[in-house]
Amino acid sequence: xxxxxxxxxxxxxxxxxxxxxxxxxxxxxxxxxxxxxxxxxxxxxxxxxxxxxxxxxxxxxxxxxxxxxxxxxxxxxxxxxxxxxxxxxxxxxxxxxxxxxxxxxxxxxxxxxxxxxxxxxxxxxxxxxxxxxxxxxxxxxxxxxxxxxxxxxxxxxxxxxxxxxxxxxxxxxxxxxxxxxxxxxxxxxxxxxxxxxxxxxxxxxxxxxxxxxxxxxxxxxxxxxxxxxxxxxxxxxxxxxxxxxxxxxxxxxxxxxxxxxxxxxxxxxxxxxxxxxxxxxxxxxxxxxxxxxxxxxxxxxxxxxxxxxxxxxxxxxxxxxxxxxxxxxxxxxxxxxxxxxxxxxxxxxxxxxxxxxxxxxxxxxxxxxxxxxxxxxxxxxxxxxxxxxxxx
Amino acid sequence: xxxxxxxxxxxxxxxxxxxxxxxxxxxxxxxxxxxxxxxxxxxxxxxxxxxxxxxxxxxxxxxxxxxxxxxxxxxxxxxxxxxxxxxxxxxxxxxxxxxxxxxxxxxxxxxxxxxxxxxxxxxxxxxxxxxxxxxxxxxxxxxxxxxxxxxxxxxxxxxxxxxxxxxxxxxxxxxxxxxxxxxxxxxxxxxxxxxxxxxxxxxxxxxxxxxxxxxxxxxxxxxxxxxxxxxxxxxxxxxxxxxxxxxxxxxxxxxxxxxxxxxxxxxxxxxxxxxxxxxxxxxxxxxxxxxxxxxxxxxxxxxxxxxxxxxxxxxxxxxxxxxxxxxxxxxxxxxxxxxxxxxxxxxxxxxxxxxxxxxxxxxxxxxxxxxxxxxxxxxxxxxxxxxxxxxx
Numbered sequence: 085x086x087x088x089x090x091x092x093x094x095x096x097x098x099x100x101x102x103x104x105x106x107x108x109x110x111x112x113x114x115x116x117x118x119x120x121x122x123x124x125x126x127x128x129x130x131x132x133x134x135x136x137x138x139x140x141x142x143x144x145x146x147x148x149x150x151x152x153x154x155x156x157x158x159x160x161x162x163x164x165x166x167x168x169x170x171x172x173x174x175x176x177x178x179x180x181x182x183x184x185x186x187x188x189x190x191x192x193x194x195x196x197x198x199x200x201x202x203x204x205x206x207x208x209x210x211x212x213x214x215x216x217x218x219x220x221x222x223x224x225x226x227x228x229x230x231x232x233x234x235x236x237x238x239x240x241x242x243x244x245x246x247x248x249x250x251x252x253x254x255x256x257x258x259x260x261x262x263x264x265x266x267x268x269x270x271x272x273x274x275x276x277x278x279x280x281x282x283x284x285x286x287x288x289x290x291x292x293x294x295x296x297x298x299x300x301x302x303x304x305x306x307x308x309x310x311x312x313x314x315x316x317x318x319x320x321x322x323x324x325x326x327x328x329x330x331x332x333x334x335x336x337x338x339x340x341x342x343x344x345x346x347x348x349x350x351x352x353x354x355x356x357x358x359x360x361x362x363x364x365x366x367x368x369x370x371x372x373x374x375x376x377x378x379x380x381x382x383x384x385x386x387x388x389x390x391x392x393x394x395x396x397x398x399x400x401x402x403x404x405x406x407x408x409x410x411x412x413x414x415x416x417x418x419x420x421x422x423x424x425x426x427x428x429x430x431x432x433x434x435x436x437x438x439x440x441x442x443x444x445x446x447x448x449x450x451x452x453x454x455x456x457x458x459x460x461x462x463x464x465x466x467x468x469x470x471x472x473x474x475x476x
Numbered sequence: 477x478x479x480x481x482x483x484x485x486x487x488x489x490x491x492x493x494x495x496x497x498x499x500x501x502x503x504x505x506x507x508x509x510x511x512x513x514x515x516x517x518x519x520x521x522x523x524x525x526x527x528x529x530x531x532x533x534x535x536x537x538x539x540x541x542x543x544x545x546x547x548x549x550x551x552x553x554x555x556x557x558x559x560x561x562x563x564x565x566x567x568x569x570x571x572x573x574x575x576x577x578x579x580x581x582x583x584x585x586x587x588x589x590x591x592x593x594x595x596x597x598x599x600x601x602x603x604x605x606x607x608x609x610x611x612x613x614x615x616x617x618x619x620x621x622x623x624x625x626x627x628x629x630x631x632x633x634x635x636x637x638x639x640x641x642x643x644x645x646x647x648x649x650x651x652x653x654x655x656x657x658x659x660x661x662x663x664x665x666x667x668x669x670x671x672x673x674x675x676x677x678x679x680x681x682x683x684x685x686x687x688x689x690x691x692x693x694x695x696x697x698x699x700x701x702x703x704x705x706x707x708x709x710x711x712x713x714x715x716x717x718x719x720x721x722x723x724x725x726x727x728x729x730x731x732x733x734x735x736x737x738x739x740x741x742x743x744x745x746x747x748x749x750x751x752x753x754x755x756x757x758x759x760x761x762x763x764x765x766x767x768x769x770x771x772x773x774x775x776x777x778x779x780x781x782x783x784x785x786x787x788x789x790x791x792x793x794x795x796x797x798x799x800x801x802x803x804x805x806x807x808x809x810x811x812x813x814x815x816x817x818x819x820x821x822x823x824x825x826x827x828x829x830x831x832x833x834x835x836x837x838x839x840x841x842x843x844x845x846x847x848x849x850x851x852x853x854x855x856x857x858x859x860x861x862x863x864x865x866x867x868x
Contacts, residue, residue: 137791138789138796139790398530398700423561424593471774471777472774472776
């Protein structure tokens with residue numbers, strides 16, 4: 085691979101021709117809650133949506149129309165427009181009709197996140213639209229506008245150079261709770277000028293999603309609104325491997341930001357599962373480790389209670405054998421294929437590792453070649469606080 | 477059905493010929509931590525064990541020997557004897573050999589609960605055995621001896637009378653965390669004198685278990701040690717329906733006690749799922765509702781956030797349709813087949829219901845005839861506290 089990936093500023097606006105911004109439409113007490121990403125030209129768009137059967141109205145709207153190109157994305161936080169039935173879709177139509185009186189739009193897309201089961205306040209959104217400066221190029225304002233319980237905005241951009249010339253790629257995401265490998269209340273918007281063929285967009289997006297957003301979990305709940313959008317102006321160069329790698333770096337950065345910002349999380353932990361019978365079985369184990377309440381509370385307590393990890397593996401209904409299993413906290417092996425290596429010294433070292441903000445736990449099943457790395461966080465008092473008090 | 481079920485005292489010792497007690501063997505600072513249930517005659521025994529692939533040593537010991545009758549159960553708390561390999565089984569053999577020098581035992585069974593991945597302290601257990609008064613009939617001491625994070629002992633007994641004569645049945649259980657529909661760190665011991673045929677014991681136990689212990693969840697984790705034992709002296713009467721009903725009442729009482737005693741739980745909630753395509757799909761939905769962190773924290777916050785319930789149904793990968801779904805908190809319908817019925821008055825009423833210690837949430841999918849009721853609890857700060865600090 086002869087290409088170089090360099091981080092640059094600008095988020096989604098790092099790509100020429102992309103405008104973005106955010107305003108306060110009155111959903112949040114202060115701070116941005118309504119934003120847009122747009123371009124003057126039509127952009128090819130690929131997308132992935134939640135596997136939740138109750139897909140929110142904005143997702144149904146896009147799927148019903150089979151949108152393939154767009155020049156405008158409108159996004160709001162605080163209301164998911166989910167479980168709102170046909171009225172939810174009509175609300176989107178009315179809002180986008182209003183928007184079309186302000187600026188020329190083609191196949192506009194709306195994207196929402198927030199509380200489920202409440203109709204959108206269209207008037208607030210219209211008033212917010214009135215405030216838009218369509219010529220702003222401020223990715224950060226957009227990133228802020230889509231935040232719900234997020235504590236920081238999630239943005240990244242790269243410039244990629246190689247024999248093929250160069251392209252740029254930028255992304256913005258939100259998500260802090262209701263996050264699960266099946267893509268859950270996270271929204272992600274990626275712009276690029278890579279000249280990627282339309283038929284490869286969807287394929288590459290799906291492939292990269294599997295090892296990035298589908299590898300993270302905050303709480304095991306899969307939302308009604310998860311969406312990842314990839315849009316291109318096609319003005320730059322393109323080479324498949326370079327693009328795939330850059331897209332992976334963008335999505336991995338944003339996915340890990342979501343884990344680090346997990347509601348109440350104090351730690352981000354990578355569960356590196358190897359030696360499973362298949363990749364699928366490795367993924368099941370990794371997912372169960374990231375969602376087990378007993379594992380998550382042990383992480384919070386910085387307790388190297390490897391028995392809970394072993395028990396979670398055993399409960400995963402995958403092929404496993406306690407005489408082949410191996411568990412390590414970073415380089416500290418605590419259980420080695422039937423042998424408990426957990427003297428005071430080992431425990432102390434494992435405990436030290438768990439005090440870190442980020443670390444890896446290795447679980448080798450010793451059965452086959454299947455491998456998958458899942459990313460999770462701990463479960464703290466604050467998770468309970470945030471979610472017990474969210475709506476009221 | 478012509479029979480009468482009357483609650484009586486005595487727990488497992490309500491049955492004639494059953495002895496039980498508990499002592500402090502030094503695992504707990506104070507309080508009982510080692511106990512026995514025994515009889516002079518051999519008892520037919522049926523059992524169900526965890527689906528966790530890493531079954532603990534005591535379970536492997538019973539399965540390896542294919543035990544069908546026994547006259548002695550030895551149980552300890554604070555150490556699960558799990559992930560301890562062949563040594564874990566040898567430890568059991570040595571302990572039971574020691575026990576056989578104190579009292580005549582036939583096919584003794586050991587049962588353990590506690591921390592995973594630590595060898596049993598055989599000397600402590602032997603010293604505990606030395607303290608046993610084998611002629612005690614004190615079910616309550618045994619119930620205390622198997623408690624881990626439990627805050628109260630779980631016991632029940634009934635006398636059943638009918639045309640067939642009469643029999644008694646008594647049970648003891650433990651469990652407060654790591655509880656999941658697939659039977660998780662819960663131990664349950666049931667004695668009876670019902671003259672149940674050996675071939676019906678296993679069948680009825682399994683059937684009743686499906687709607688009792690397999691219907692509860694505290695945290696979604698399935699332990700290495702879950703066990704339910706049913707033992708009979710065969711000295712009493714028997715009638716299949718009467719026995720099944722009495723067994724169900726015993727197991728349901730103990731299962732609900734476990735939910736009520738869920739680690740840090742402030743509420744016990746029944747999720748009554750109906751109208752699913754099949755019983756299996758109803759069970760999946762009920763299980764997901766009892767394990768969803770967002771639902772559990774909403775219960776703790778007494779927040780009638782029905783959107784989280786809907787989202788969990790949609791994420792369950794079962795046949796469902798938002799235009800057919802109906803959700804109610806007891807008799808307060810909040811979402812009715814496409815219509816959001818959630819004005820201030822409805823919200824206030826639903827909130828009032830959620831303040832109760834116990835209540836029901838009804839979820840009708842409106843698709844088919846499948847029904848299942850799952851029992852769960854809320855997720856509180858104390859759950860995190862108990863589990864973050866458990867081992868250290």
